[in-house]
Amino acid sequence: MSAAAESGNSTRPGNIPALERATGRAWDDWLRYFEAEGARELTHADIARLARTRMPEGLDNPDWWAQGAAIAYEQHAGLRVPGQSSSGTFRVSASRTMPLDRDAAIDAWRTAHGEREAHLGHAAGEPRSSRTEKRSFWRFGLDGAGRVEVSATPKGDDRCILAVNHDGLPSGDRIEAWRGHWKAMLAEL
Known part of the structure; x- marks a missing residue:
């Protein structure tokens, strides 16, 4: 099936x-x-x-x-369900427009959530940050629940889109729980 x-x-x-x-x-x-x-x-x-x-x-x-x-x-065609990647794992995302530049948005995430040890019962791995010409990032793994990438992309001179992309979920059972979790964390900023 x-x-x-x-x-x-x-x-x-x-x-x-x-x-x-x-x-x-x-x-x-x-x-x-x-x-x-x-x-x-x-x-x-x-x-x-x-x-x-x-x-x-x-x-x-x-x-x-x-x-x-x-x-x-x-x-x-039934080859995948919404939220499922072509590799068979699942992904979820949430985003928010922030009145900050991209680096300030990543700093706001790091200040508010960077010390968090777990998300929905999954231990957070060691975070790492990086920056490209277009985006700033904060990434970490979740034990048994894939990888998380927080990215900030400029949108005009004084705003950015802060997005949480969570890949590698083993099933789609908890997609909405994860979406709610990431939206709540974005709302706290």
């Missing part, structure tokens, strides 16, 4: 209208195309490559939309 059939989950309905608007192609057309190409037997990367060939000229960020089309198809 597929992961989607076991959980009762299927394609996230909110993703489909956005994909249709962006690509100018009805979801039924996408489904017919993927099925005709044998997408049920392909890897995620191959399905995304198929989708990329059907992205309209001039579409902003066509690779991102191709990934979205591939994920929506995989969910529809």
